[in-house]
Amino acid sequence: MKPLKVALLGCGVVGSQVIRLMHEQAADLAARIGAPLELAGVAVRRLGRKRDIDIDPALLTTDAEALVTRDDVDIVIEVIGGIEPARTLIVSALSKGKSVVTANKALLAEDGGTLHEAARNGNGDLYFEASVAGAIPLLRPLRESLAGDHVKRVLGIVNGTTNYILDKMDSTGASFTDALEEAQTLGYAEADPTADVEGFDAAAKAAILAGLAFHSRVTAAEVHREGITEITATDVASAKEMGYVIKLLAICARADDGRSFGVRVHPAMIPRSHPLAGVREAYNAVFVEAESAGELMFYGKGAGGAPTASAVLGDLVAVARNRLAGTRGPEESTYADLVAHPMGETVTRCHVALDVADKPGVLARVAELFSKHDVSIQTVRQEGRGDDAQLVIVTHRATDAALTATMEGLRELDHVRAVASVMRVEGDE
């Protein structure tokens, strides 16, 4: 059987694992596909660089554009990341009728439409399981297994770095800075941790998940995004005391209007009894609520060379089979055309701690303000006395706009010395 030729763009942590596994599992892959795979070339930035893996130097090239458009190449795997030159290379490959497997969440979330259109025009496949939650089979279940269901909500821990940091803060009482430093030492966080701790990475994944879940086109710019840098050891301890744990969540939720959805990334308190609460260290997990299926959860490693390569190779087998059969997998599904609504319209709940003067009438004034904004209070409790007095309030569900307006009002209220912390609450109503 004639081999299918594969071009690889990028030979870093993931790329080198892809090469290793294509080699080690060659016989299995050939049996599963129905034809052998052959590595046609590997595009790298510098030829002479020391690599994790032995590669025939004749396969290496710095001319990625020439490689992806070579007539004998059937499939292109892109693991260089970032917007350019990845976009140009993927579009070139797809336009030439190649199929593409990519792990590039940033590009998909910024300009997925362009890639999907190129795949359609070139009659090739565009697969991207590795772009969200690494090794966890998640996108295929969402776009295929749940194709006969109505997804209502996706709630995910999709960034391992921030989960590691928050888990350390929760289990050891460490500050954000100390937990970040430990994550950096262990290689879970990069020297410049911005993309992770400010939620950019999770926001790109949220956009991809919302697009698949709601059959609409969603970009990262539409995702409301807040990071975890402001979270203090006190916030974590206070959540713990109440039976909650703080996680950075990517949340995609249909609105009741049937025309829109919310998509957001922010830290939130979830009850310790929630399945996502038990997700420790750098693991990822995604909770999906569908009308018929009910609650589903997918759990596993969200990053790393071999786990990400597992997802890439799964896609590689699929697109290779499709090529042999002369067919294509499911293409982009955007028929529902729902729109992302502003964060203010999102319905959520709030946990708020107020430093207050320990005087009669304070609670009445605070309660009145909540009521003015139509925010109903679920629990309130006073902690400490005198100068240390603190009111801890958990609300019922309300729009984020109403909750925000309430918080602003609180800051101006007499007897409220400070709004010590505000955190959204998810997963238990």
Place this chain on the structure above:
Amino acid sequence: MKPLKVALLGCGVVGSQVIRLMHEQAADLAARIGAPLELAGVAVRRLGRKRDIDIDPALLTTDAEALVTRDDVDIVIEVIGGIEPARTLIVSALSKGKSVVTANKALLAEDGGTLHEAARNGNGDLYFEASVAGAIPLLRPLRESLAGDHVKRVLGIVNGTTNYILDKMDSTGASFTDALEEAQTLGYAEADPTADVEGFDAAAKAAILAGLAFHSRVTAAEVHREGITEITATDVASAKEMGYVIKLLAICARADDGRSFGVRVHPAMIPRSHPLAGVREAYNAVFVEAESAGELMFYGKGAGGAPTASAVLGDLVAVARNRLAGTRGPEESTYADLVAHPMGETVTRCHVALDVADKPGVLARVAELFSKHDVSIQTVRQEGRGDDAQLVIVTHRATDAALTATMEGLRELDHVRAVASVMRVEGDE
């Protein structure tokens, strides 16, 4: 666009939900498939029966064979269960070139080969996501997402009835009989609970999972099977005390020899820190260990009308798309041709409680017996004194044959009054 015609076999709990969802989600399904679906007919045992759902009486028929071979039918959904007439009907449909979606675990585990062969000959699809773990997308991830990986082990809670019973025993201290009765009252267990509590249902699912995981053909007869009827409140309490919980597990594990695997269903103690330990009530969850992906877990509802219908409809969309594209999904993969080894060759661990005479030298005699069978002891502790003395031993890993021989030897040892309980331990070594 010309509609695709669907014949439904069975109109019980799952079938009626399939009809409802096909109707309610008609527009979405048509958009996702690229053509509308039309219900061509519903085969039932008795025409006059009262049903959960309104169906045009003209669609009902008792002649299932005529329905599945009708020229205008494209896809057959089989949700009647059992071996016959399901097998004959599915084979008839496939032989006529129809695609088939089935939830029939018993048939797939007894004679899947015949069905797959008929699908191949007829050039149609045979999809069966709903046959294992209900709503949880599991088979598609195993056979597609992990197609580029090497699955080492699958460890699953795949029977909701027994998980409900064991969970009740664990959380309330109830006896097996009382917990079963409660499950029956709530509709989680049938009047005749044999298929569930004796592990037959889980064994069928284990066979299907092993086949997919190891690219081999596996039947239910090859699955070592033990049920949960002998588990006592004392066993559960003793496990709890040691930080374990008892679950009925379906376990498929590759052997080191590269040629065989073990496949078994039996109750086992797992540590409370294991992700499967937190699976409560009638939920299902499956833990997959793959070489590159690492540890994955899939969690959700394993049974029920709507959840099972969700899986059926996901398959329906897939086979409908394939039909429109003139192609087929991935077919049975048995190229690896591994064989199931006997239970005795399986490597596992044991927890054993011995009623012993509280005399010097007992432990030495017991330890000597373990050593004679090459079974290494991890922990041993004596509980009680005098007539109540009990030795509680947890072993290291050994073959099941060696463990069984050890237990038999213990029964004949002087000073061992009784082997009070024996339970395998999984998930922590």
